[in-house]
Amino acid sequence: MLDHFTIFTRNGLVMWSKSFTPALTNQSNSSSHPVNALIKQAFLEQRTSEAKFDKDGYTLRWTFANEIELVFVVVYQRILQLSYIDELLETVKNLFTELFTPIAKLLKETSSTSPSKSLSSFTLTARNEFQAALKEWETIFIQTLRSLERAAAQNKRKGLGGVLGEKRQPSAVQAAAAASEAEKRASSGQDSPTLNKADTKDSNDIAKSMEALKNRLKAEGGPGGRKVSRAKKGNNASGSAGNSAPGTPGGHGSGTESPGGKKGKPAKEMRKWDGSGNFSAGDVSSLDFSGSGGKDAVESNGLDSWVDKRSMGQKRADGVYEVADVFEEEGEDDEDDEDDEGTQKARGKGSSSSFLSRFSTASASGSSLFSLSRLTGSKVLTKEDLTPALSAMQSHLQSKNVATDVAIRLCDSVERNLVGKNLGSFGSIKAEVKKALEEAITRILTPKSSTDILLEIATKRQRSAAAASLALATSAREKELASKPDPYSICFVGVNGVGKSTNLAKVCFWLLQNQKRVLIAACDTFRSGAVEQLRVHVRNLGQLRVEGVAVEDQKGMIELYERGYGKDAAGIAKDAIAYAKNEGFDVVLIDTAGRMQDNEPLMRALAKLVAVNRPDKIIFVGEALVGNEAVDQITKFDGAMKDFSGVSNPRGLDGSLLTKWDTVDDKVGTALTTTSSTGLPIYFLGTGQTYTDLRQLRVHHVVNALLRD
Incomplete structure (x- = not known):
């Protein structure tokens, strides 16, 4: 059977x-x-x-x-x-x-x-x-x-x-x-x-x-x-005893690092506040941020508060503008987890030890088998051996904002991967648990598909051009439309108040720096001030200097498509995409209204927008602050896209953008939670209020933060 x-x-x-x-x-x-x-x-x-x-x-x-x-x-x-x-x-x-x-x-x-x-x-x-x-x-x-x-x-x-x-x-x-x-x-x-x-x-x-x-x-x-x-020495013939199953993607994300091996946040100078009321002209000028004369302001054609050159990305050799990586915190704990008891005492009674060290202490007091942190001789691991480490590991992950069910799933995975494994003569349970945990987190966070949006934009334009050359058009108008490539569309969805519009503007700045013409579609026709907010972003972004583009050519690189409030969002998005194709825009960014994942009527409206317009990318915008709630949000949004679409081949979410990343310090568990719940990659991280406060995620940054004390 x-x-x-x-x-x-x-x-x-x-x-x-x-x-x-x-x-x-x-x-x-x-x-x-x-x-x-x-x-x-x-x-x-x-x-x-x-x-x-x-x-x-x-x-x-x-x-x-x-x-x-x-x-x-x-x-x-x-x-x-x-x-x-x-x-x-x-x-x-x-x-x-x-x-x-x-x-x-x-x-x-x-x-x-x-x-x-x-x-x-x-x-x-x-x-x-x-x-x-x-x-x-x-x-x-x-x-x-x-x-x-x-x-x-x-x-x-x-x-x-x-x-x-x-x-x-x-x-x-x-x-x-x-x-x-x-x-x-x-x-x-x-x-x-x-x-x-x-x-x-x-x-x-x-x-x-x-x-x-x-x-x-x-x-x-x-x-x-x-x-x-x-x-092994010779006579190597080809052949295989079986078929090859998919392998495990390996390796951490790579990023540019400083010659010292670490990249830290740039130090910010402390301001001096004097209550005497005696200020010189220089003091007043340094505290004036309304113009370009402030000490902390950054020159950007009059928009000093919207662009911070210290957080700007870099231009690659091929001219592509890349957003900066997430900075690793200074003072990262790179110490070996094999510290002995004396080293732990030297750190002071008030210092917090790693979850692996806590496991060593707990197991030593509870069982004579682990009175020493390092096992000698041949030892085959059992569930009983791993129970103290897995319990401490689950608590540690939850303290890092990892959702409970995701933490349990990780612990079960580590247990299955280690039970029955022989430690060898000088094996350590702590080292094996840390290695297994690091491998499991890396497998979860490593994207399973390409996250290069710029490459996808170029590929779609090439395909549209190839299709246009084969199209049979009867009228001059049809020939003109067929010759214009279809724009690449990105739809931003998420719950209320997470920062969809602000981070859409950051993505727009990134696209502008890569010399793409961008049309923003104002499809949030419910929230008061949503259209006006996008209008301000478009005005500001339109005044920014784009490197490599003449000033006279910058006009028309960004535009807002709006139809006011109370209209059908799906219809506005459809008209915006058609307008973008007719006017030769490269990308359409679709802003949607925030909605709670349990509100079925609003989720049906969102699914309709997606089903009618079939955007190339659907990005879920969520907060890095939430823990268990992240699972409910992203899974229900993904399910609504599919269940309420009414089409035979429904679309789900394609990835996520996590906002307010700068507020979580090393409690980065939401990144692990969102990716583990759906298997979707994280495209960007929002870290502040300026247009340059957009980051790309590196896997080893998250791994290090999760394992850090």
Whole structure:
């Protein structure tokens, strides 16, 4: 009654798989396969808190063999209630690791640099032997599966439910062990425990198959034996034992850093306030911010309060203007988490220690096993070993503004990745937990698709130009319209008061600096002053100097499209896009009214705007201040875009922009919460009130802030 079972390495190499239905057999290499969805959403994006995943009518369950970095996944119809799945996974894991641990360890070593070449170091003979061994393994798997299915059916007939009965049928491994013990007792003349005939036959078959495969691997040297060692020196033929599953995207985000290795916020001079009332002309001038003479003002063609050159981005060699990175706070804790107790005391009683240090102290007082922070000897991690660290880790993440369910999901992921892992001779639980947590956070925050909006704008213009050359136009007007490319449209949505209009203006400034003509569509026809606010932004942005553009050519680079209040927002956006195409604008920025995620009528109106105009990018604008509320906001906005659209292929959110980032210090958990809840990337961060206060997120900045005390 299974549909699929697969075994693959953590870096994406499929060692063995078996499909029992044509539907999954035909799409074994397709991106729509349920296992591929599992890898993307559960393993890479960490969006499930239990070892169970539903996709397209299927349920997927899995387990890890962390010592050799293997994943065992079973797929079956969601409607079925199979009581033996957990036992099947555990049994297959034990049998497979018993047989193929040497080859799995060798694959782990050789594939660490290049998974696609992990088997190329094997000789052709070794690969053929491995394929033959896998065919024999398939026989063992089928025998184990049939044994468990029969045992479950027998228990069901007896009314035991398959899992709750006291006289539950023994598993295949238990039956095989019992049969082996019975043979030993019989040979020594002792009485043996009684097994029914079906269990004895199943266990004997499995035991014989296992013994035969063991003898074969031992006699032939096996893929992990001497033949493989010689293969590393030569005779490298191409080939693969299985299909390659999607790998794990690695690496932190990269950014420009100072030669010292850190980038800190520029120091701000303190102002001197004197209550005596004796001010010189220079003092008055330094405190006058109405013009360009103030000490802290920045020259920008008369708009000193709207542009701060200290927070400006940089021009790349190809002329592209990039917004600045998020600055790392000075004094970042780069100390090794392996500080001993004396070092912690030296920091002072009032200083806060990291969650890993708190775990070390708590575990030392609660169990003699962890009286020392570093374990020596070979130690296999268990759930009990990790419980103190995971509890402290969850509390630490929540203190950093990470939503509760996201923190729990992360802890469960770390636990699954570490249970059963061998620490080695000098392994440390603290180091392993920190490493696993850092990898999990990095996987969540790393964008799964391109976030280069400028590239998408250029690509759309090229496609529009190519389509126009093939279009058949009858009239001169149609030919003129066909020759003009479609503008790139970005729609900003979010709850009330998060700063959509202000940050839309910041994005507009970024586009203007990249010499794009921008039309702002005032589609917030409800809030009083919304149109006037955009009008002020357009007036100010229109007076800013754009580097590389002549002053006379700057006129018309930005314009506001408005139709007043009380009108249909979807119609205004549609007319604005048509106007932008006719006038040759590159980008249309659509401002929408703020609305609460639970207000269904307003969410339906927003979904209508999206469905009618099909913007190229839908960006959710949220606050970096919120914690648990972020999950509710972004998931309901994304759901409303799809549920209320009324079209067959609905659009959801494409990414997010987090505002008020400068107010959260190192409590940056909202970035992790929003990305983990939907898997959507973070395009920008708002950090202030000027047009230059827009930042781009670097993954390692968030990771460092979350792990920092």
